[in-house]
Amino acid sequence: MHRYELEAFFTQIAAYAAKRRLGDKDRKHRPNASYADMLERMRLPLSNDGMPVLEMLSRLTQQAEPGLGAMTGPRFFGWVIGGSNPVGVAADWLTSVWGQNVANHLASPAAAAAEEVSGKALLDLMELPRESSVGFVTGATMASFTCLAAARSEVLLCVGWDIETKGIFGAPPITIVLGEEAHSTIFAGLKYLGFGDANIVKVAVDGNGAMYAAAFAEAMEKATGPIIAIAQAGHINSGAFDPFTDIARIAKAKGAWLHIDGAFGLWARATPTHRHLGEGADLADSWSVDGHKWLQTPYDCAYAIVRHREAHARAMRIPASYLPGAGDGARNPSDYVPELSRRARGFATWAMIAHLGRKGIADMITRHCALARRFAQRLGAEPGVEILNDVVLNQLAVAFGDDRQTQATIARVQQDGVCFVGGAQWRGRQIMRISVCNENTTEADVDISAEAMLKAWAAVRSA
Ligand SMILES: Cc1ncc(COP(=O)(O)O)c(C=O)c1O
Structure with a gap:
């Protein structure tokens, strides 16, 4: 050119x-x-x-x-989608301008270092064990897959089975214990790793979707052999958190590996206002969390965090004679993720943490949770509208009359275009799911959107 x-x-x-x-x-x-x-x-x-x-x-x-979907708009409340902050976008552009492949530290010391220091900052922000390793992956789906691969390797090694040399066939059976409302991507990760329904024990949950500690204890009591337990920080419909302190204690007593899917919810630990929800989460062995949700980095960006660095690298490392090893204390980014060649996600993470700072991140999350409560107050005051979850975080599950009417209300809101929301099935009911996750969303945006939802509901009700 x-x-x-x-x-x-x-x-x-x-x-x-x-x-x-x-x-x-x-x-x-x-x-x-x-x-x-x-x-x-x-x-x-x-x-x-x-x-x-x-x-x-x-x-x-x-x-x-x-x-194009309006995913960067301040009234986009679909799924759990962060706003792709312009600062992260700019850092992502630079990543492409620089054309960095972050597979190893020799090819791009800057990209490798950006990951290492951003990873340390993430551990600081979420108060997770500082010795943990952090892999920069595409999303929480891949983060959970990566963490669970490390878990599989470690729990098998503990019973004398080296999966890296012997493979999965003929290995001692592993029991997976998780909440019956675990996110669908956990089941995807388990499927990629060779686990099916027959290996999974589902634990009963309360009205907000959090595991009952007593039911978890009972399931763990019955489980034999190597065990991987999976808990959740931030239920997709309700934002609920599992009782980590109890779960971690029970898991530890059984020698189980505990993984926490904290795609968005783990960020609560970075706030003074909502930290208590994630209490005890630091006792786990691994965590998956997204940057493209509550850190507002552009897609795709997430973190596979593992307390046991050696298990993480053992499950992921791609040795080849032409690739530099991780000697002299240098970290090879590809040792902690499933891919060799990939974009250098550390720069956007570095930029967002540098831009928002500890207080900026905490304030944004706190504000989003307050906005979710504002939604609940506005909508819940209207006859026929039910807030089905306990709004502990940024997620709302709302019903407008019966299932058919809720679906019709969602369709009208989507057609109207003042804001965007999606739907889901939860506890046998059709819900409208609202997620407040964009840095630019204001109280005025919530009020305008609630008004649009209630207008749609009024039209459905009178039809
Ligand atoms: C609890 C939870 N886990 C996992 C995921 C999957 O995340 P991703 O789409 O980044 O792979 C989500 C997405 O919303 C989620 O809410």
Whole structure:
């Protein structure tokens, strides 16, 4: 690319990015085009000669725009999606500009060091054991997979089975003990590792989806052989936390490995206001947590944190004669994740922690939880609207009349586009799930959104 063309190209992208983000607040919180429309619009001109970069850029933005979800908008409450903060986006751009492959410390000392120091800061922020190793992965799904691979390796080694040399076939059976409302991605991770329903014991949970400590104790009492126990910090529908102190004590007494899925909830430990919810979580052996949720980094970014560094590396390391080892105290990033080549996620994490600081992170999480309670007050005051969960964190499960009416209300809200929410089935009921997880969401955004939801509900009720 010619120098002037390169300058114009990058300048134009930066100008576009600023304009796009400045418009987040006023844009409809829904895509304007359907998937079928977008397949048509995104048709790829597979020409012989290609096209000039500026033309390509303008085509890509124009063609994609109508089908973009408003995930960076302040009234996006679907799933649990952080706002891809511009600071993290900029650091991610730099990562691509620098073109860093973070597989090993020799190829990119800066990228490897950014991961190491950011990892240490994460342990500090969430008050987890400082000796833990941190792998930078795509999402909490892969983080749990990675942690559970380390768990599998360690619990088998403890009974004399070296899975790295002997493999899984013929290994002593492992019992998995988890809450019956564990997140679906935990079951995915277990499936990738060779576990099926027959290996899993599900423990009863309370009305908010948190495991009963007594039921966990009973399940553990009956379990034999190597055990992996899995608990949860932040239930996807209710935000509930399992009773970690009791669970960890029981797990330890049985010699079990305890993993905690804390995709968003583990961040509660970084706040003075909600730290108590995650009390005892530091007693576990491994943790999965997302950066792209409550740290607001862009997708994809999550952390597989393991107390036992050697088990973590044993499960993940990819030895090859052409790759530098991790000697002299240097950490090879690929020793702690399933991939060799990947983007250097440490820079965006470094940037977000540096930008927000300890107080900025804590204040944002505290504010989101207060906004969730504000939603509950506004919606719960309306006849026919039920808040089904105890709003302990940033998640709400709301019913508008019966299941059919709740579905119809969600559809109307989505169509209206003032805000975005999704639905789910929980405890035999259709719910609207609201997640407050965008740094830019204000009280006014909650009020406008609650009004839009109640307007949709009124229309459904009178239909
Ligand atoms: C509790 C919990 N675990 C795991 C996940 C999966 O996270 P990811 O989509 O980042 O893989 C989520 C996503 O919302 C979650 O809420």
